[in-house]
Amino acid sequence: MEIDNKRRHSEDELKQEAVKRVKSQEPNYAYLETVIREKLDFDSEKICCVTLSPLNVYCCLVCGHYYQGRHEKSPAFIHSINENHHVFLNLTNLKFYILPQNIQILQDDKVQLLNGIKYALYPTYDVKDLQSFPKQCFDLSNRAYLNGFIGFTNAATYDYAHSALLLISHINPLRDFFLLNNFDNQGEFIKRLSICIKKIWSPKLFKHYLSVDDFVTYLKVKEGLNLSLVDPRFFLLWLLNRICSSSKELKSISSKSCKGKVKIVQIGKEPEGNGPVTTKINMKPFWVLTLTLPEFSPFKDGNTVDNLPQISISQLLAKFGDIKAPSANSVFKLTHLPQFLIFHFNRFDNSSEHPVKNRNQTIVEFSSELKILYANYRLKANVVHKAIKSPSTDGNASDDDERSHWITQLYDDKNDKWVEIDGINTTEREAELLFLSETFIQVWEKQEP
Numbered sequence: 001m002e003i004d005n006k007r008r009h010s011e012d013e014l015k016q017e018a019v020k021r022v023k024s025q026e027p028n029y030a031y032l033e034t035v036i037r038e039k040l041d042f043d044s045e046k047i048c049c050v051t052l053s054p055l056n057v058y059c060c061l062v063c064g065h066y067y068q069g070r071h072e073k074s075p076a077f078i079h080s081i082n083e084n085h086h087v088f089l090n091l092t093n094l095k096f097y098i099l100p101q102n103i104q105i106l107q108d109d110k111v112q113l114l115n116g117i118k119y120a121l122y123p124t125y126d127v128k129d130l131q132s133f134p135k136q137c138f139d140l141s142n143r144a145y146l147n148g149f150i151g152f153t154n155a156a157t158y159d160y161a162h163s164a165l166l167l168i169s170h171i172n173p174l175r176d177f178f179l180l181n182n183f184d185n186q187g188e189f190i191k192r193l194s195i196c197i198k199k200i201w202s203p204k205l206f207k208h209y210l211s212v213d214d215f216v217t218y219l220k221v222k223e224g225l226n227l228s229l230v231d232p233r234f235f236l237l238w239l240l241n242r243i244c245s246s247s248k249e250l251k252s253i254s255s256k257s258c259k260g261k262v263k264i265v266q267i268g269k270e271p272e273g274n275g276p277v278t279t280k281i282n283m284k285p286f287w288v289l290t291l292t293l294p295e296f297s298p299f300k301d302g303n304t305v306d307n308l309p310q311i312s313i314s315q316l317l318a319k320f321g322d323i324k325a326p327s328a329n330s331v332f333k334l335t336h337l338p339q340f341l342i343f344h345f346n347r348f349d350n351s352s353e354h355p356v357k358n359r360n361q362t363i364v365e366f367s368s369e370l371k372i373l374y375a376n377y378r379l380k381a382n383v384v385h386k387a388i389k390s391p392s393t394d395g396n397a398s399d400d401d402e403r404s405h406w407i408t409q410l411y412d413d414k415n416d417k418w419v420e421i422d423g424i425n426t427t428e429r430e431a432e433l434l435f436l437s438e439t440f441i442q443v444w445e446k447q448e449p
């Protein structure tokens with residue numbers, strides 16, 4: 001016991017000696033050469049890896065780990081001595097420090113390396129930047145990517161969120177407002193969402209893909225997002241409503257850009273006497289207009305994968321043309337067409353035991369242009385569904401267990417190209433072939449007359 005105590009004592013002395021020795025030295029700016037940008041990941045949860053606290057967290061720019069504090073005995077201080085790592089970034093105020101000397105690197109904006117690191121954590125834009133987007137960019141490993149059209153990790157868990165976030169990021173008025181403004185003092189939700197959209201459009205990503213795992217976990221834990229029922233439509237609606245409840249300006253921009261209105265006239269039964277037919281008129285605003293697919297059963301009517309029923313988008317829209325179908329008792333009319341018209345195709349019956357396997361696989365035919373009433377629209381985004389076998393508990397894929405996978409196709413109007421984003425991969429697609437997949441959500445943009 002006595003020997004143990006002695007040994008501990010002498011270890012402590014040794015450490016204190018080391019601290020004294022390092023602290024007496026001048027801050028060495030040559031330490032900047034030890035920074036390894038490839039190790040930095042600013043998408044993950046910003047908590048100290050020792051204390052798990054989110055307060056006063058620094059990123060070690062040599063190994064990428066997060067540590068708390070700067071004072072003596074703090075995890076960051078101890079890490080700097082134990083590992084000989086000396087350059088740290090405060091993740092809240094974006095100031096750089098040399099530890100353990102605890103000296104701030106002044107005039108960091110004159111150091112290109114540090115500017116680039118700050119930009120990776122928190123991209124900023126001006127109006128001129130936006131005019132050149134999207135543009136071809138290169139990540140640290142010199143891999144080309146198109147900003148705004150980037151992939152994400154962990155698609156198996158969060159692909160629905162990736163699709164919804166990409167759609168929001170491609171509603172131009174919303175995107176511009178998020179990119180050009182600072183939301184640091186406007187609540188955690190808007191702040192985090194804005195950083196996410198700023199990263200999606202970053203021309204200086206360290207890696208050509210992002211992760212939103214931390215953002216979605218935050219929504220689940222702190223914002224009460226129910227993750228048991230999510231698909232891209234649910235998540236998109238949740239995001240739009242949450243955006244509107246967070247900021248008056250964003251509510252006005254979202255509503256102006258995406259909110260449409262449909263008039264529903266319900267016609268009462270033919271009265272027995274000579275009295276008038278009662279009608280009820282409702283004006284219903286919508287973010288997303290659901291287009292009902294004709295009934296479909298995967299096991300009836302000789303439907304096979306090679307022989308799926310097809311319907312054109314104009315046929316689906318006929319319902320909203322103010323025409324009463326013979327057997328219907330309601331008439332629908334689109335009375336306000338927003339700049340961005342969002343359609344949803346209802347493929348799933350969630351009361352079914354196997355909603356994915358028994359989904360409606362009807363193929364919706366569309367081209368990239370569409371005339372609705374008086375307006376011309378152009379297709380801007382298309383989220384498609386793909387059923388994938390999910391392995392059963394014994395590890396083998398079973399026929400009954402299928403799950404949804406979501407792929408996002410986005411139109412790059414600058415280069416007149418379609419880009420498909422599936423997980424971290426992005427691929428160019430032929431516009432003519434887009435309709436062959438199971439389209440689930442579409443965003444159409446109104447064209448200038």
Ligand SMILES: [Zn+2]
Nearest residue numbers: 060062063085
């Ligand atoms: Zn380190």
